[in-house]
Amino acid sequence: MNADAPDFFDVDGVGIAVQHRPGTKPPGIVWLGGYRSDMMGSKAVHLDQWAAETGHACLRHDYSGHGQSGGDFNDGTISRWLEQSLAVYRHFASGPQILVGSSMGAWIALRMAQELGRSGDSPAGIVLIAPAPDFTAALVEPHMTDEQRRDLVDKGYFEKPSDYSPNPYIYTRGLIEDGRANLVLKGIIETGCPVHILQGMEDADVPYRHALALVEHLPMDDVTLTLVRDGDHRLSRPQDLELLTLTVSALAERIAASHFGN
Template identity: 85%
Template structure:
């Protein structure tokens, strides 16, 4: 596959755009983007370029309704995007892998680890950036206005202004209800691998206390939490990207020694 031309994998009748860069060094890197993000974002590209320089494989894809993939964004749910991510992973990933999940992608990564537990292709390491597990129940629902609650009931969705794009975020009733079926912060999460979390303390979308809560649910794993005092939700500044690749590189070196 050409590094810049996606291949399309049919998942439940939808073409999921995939970019896979083979590598000679283990482990491979698997990128899982956030809500309304795509695999051509700054962090994803930075990680892919690092993988190319260092010889690691890099696997990226767009969820349905995102980026170059087919499907309707408003039909998307955590379960649907999880199924797509697992299908891509099982089709392309070979050998030990590090899941790198950003925001919602961190939730997907944790659910993937749960689904892959005990199999021969469970992740060897996980890096989470501004993780937003359970964001529908923990972050969205508690902040809903009465008008938004009415819209959710009457229209099946509500809108919320975005700081990152001119168009508002859309949250559907389907997304909110399905999120309840995928909650991970209700008990112990066992990933079976080391987990490194990067979290900005100036994150206006996912408060850093959410990352602290997540660590409490990972008592069985080797967990490292790095708080970036002046970091925002994106963590896309030059120093943030360098921190990301240092983190992934350290995880990769640790896995190679095991």
């Protein structure tokens, strides 16, 4: 499959764009992108290339309203994107998997781990990049202006300027309200697997203290936190991408050794 020709997998009538590279070497890698990001971003592509070179399977998809997938972005919620991610995972992934979640994708990854754990199918490992679990309640709602609050009531959404695009971020009432139903930083999070967090200390979007708070909610898991002193939210510089693949590679080797004794 080439980068321009994804598979389209139907989830509740929406065509979800999927890139699945089969592998010969467990575990597989599952990419979960951020809010308004897509599977052709630099970290996702870099990880896919690493997987191709090392023989690991790599599974990527675009949430509805993102990238090449169908659906309206403004209809998106954490629950909807979680449902799509679980459907793609259950259809395409087999054997032990590492969930790699970036920003909002880290929230999706943690929710996936909770849902998969209920069926006895916990991921083998998780890597979180600039994790933004509960971002709607913890990072958006507390900083809304009076005008934005009025827009949320009157229009059903409000806009916020983006540092990464000329188009503003759009936050809908549905997203905000649904976010409250998916909060994970309200108690103990049990993923059932080792978790490695990569966080930039110069992240203006998700303060590194948010990652420290997340660690406090993972007392049952083996958690490693790597702080990148000069790293921003994207963590997409060459040295950041190298750190990502080193982290995933080390976790993959650990998982292979524990699962297969090699």
